[in-house]
Amino acid sequence: MPSRKEVSRRAFLGSLAMLAASRCRPLRAQGDPGPRLARRIPVSGEEVPAIGMGSWITFNVGDDPTLRAVRVQVLRAFFERGGTVIDSSPMYGTSEEVIGHCLARIGNRRPFAATKIWTPFQMFGPRQMEDSRAYWGVERFDLMQIHNLLNWQGHLETLLENKSQGRIRYVGITTSHGRRLAEFERIMAEQPLDAVQFTYNIVDREAEQRLLPLAAERGLAVIANRPFRGGQLFSMYQQHPLPGWAAEIDCDGWAQFFLKFVVSHPAITCAIPATSRVDHMQQNMGALYGRLPDAGMRARMIRHVESL
């Protein structure tokens, strides 16, 4: 019987080859960027765009009408370029209220709504989810996650019950910055989850060792948070010119370079970069189109950033 590692490596290389074959075509004209890169949620087969949107800091703007108006434009640009997955949390201040405000202003757009439950007490979980639903103005959440494993035992019970009643569609857990990975891995292996969220980017690649192979093995959707390492990747590399060979994977800037690295891992379902600027959103969503790196190109990308 092959080991988990062997299966994962074979699955990884096979998926990369399929992805590379399907995406090896030139980027089309500006008006028609070609097919949108979508990934399937393993448990249901539902397709979601591979680039989503996070809301940590960027949508926490309170009641300020000017700042809210800018976020409406940001979210509009996100939808116009094919995005649907929006991720938030009650921990993010007014982000959920502001997302709801933007969705109401934009209208006629159905997001893939993902938020989190973030309270140490199980008894407050249902109320918090109700509040989130009211803020977003959605009928139900597509994905409800347990934020940073906070009281995960209690909340998982609540979420599974909500899922069985059709009040949420998928259940997940999250972590970030590489915290509590051993416990995270154990929960992934033992609990009936649909999705997991953790940090993965071209510099922070610890997830490749255990979490990503385990997610592939368990059939879990993977949302990659901090794909730009909270913006640090730009301060680390933006002063360097983008290598000429980045055009081979249709990258038009460092943002797309970093995002295409993340979503080209076959176990990743979606990356959720966050931004408060329309031009940055347009840049990010550009990674949803064109060719993706294959295994060789991914290794070259890593070597390149490590050499800078």
Next chain:
Amino acid sequence: MLPYTAEVLFASIAQYNRALWPLPPVALILCLVAILLTLRPVRGGNRAIGALLAAAWLWTGIGWHLLYFAHLNFAAPLYGAFFVLQGLLLAWTMARGKRRFRFDGGRFAWVGLLLAITAVAWPLIDRAFGMSWLSERVVGLEPVPTTILTFGLLLLMRGRTPLHLAIVPLLWTLVAGVTAWILWIPQDLVLPVIGLGGFGLLAWKNQRRAHRAARQDDMSKDRRAHRESC
């Protein structure tokens, strides 16, 4: 790990100031009067200064942190609790003992006066760093200038200053300094210096006073012994 940007922080301050109008100029005037009272003491002035300082911490804790900023920052309720604690400590300490705030021309008093004036002038400092007039932080209503005023008035306190009154302000200057560094609010980078320096000066002031009291005690003992021997 701050869930907001400097732009959002100052937009919130603008909304807060607009909602409180005309309280910001009233608070400024009251704090200016408190400083004048240390220069020209009047009957009941010390109690008025103590009450104003306690009210400033309670207001900032409840009005800013708990009722306003908590929507944007999950840590604000914790900060609010510490500000309320400081307000209660000030009120309790002022009620229990006779505390006098007076400018005596000494070096600690000069530093205290300078800090108190800086706190009242904080809106001008914010303006110099490019803030709009509505986003300027006002002493008595917002944490940063209130903390600076507190160090100023504690240094102006005659006699021994209870050091427990400077612990929360010291902690806040450290929190605000880290926030300033992360969000890049250059005018606030001076806060840890004010906090650590102010706390150090208060400790030094208390120590000098203790030495002076001990020396006076020794001198009076010597005089008594001399009289007895004669």
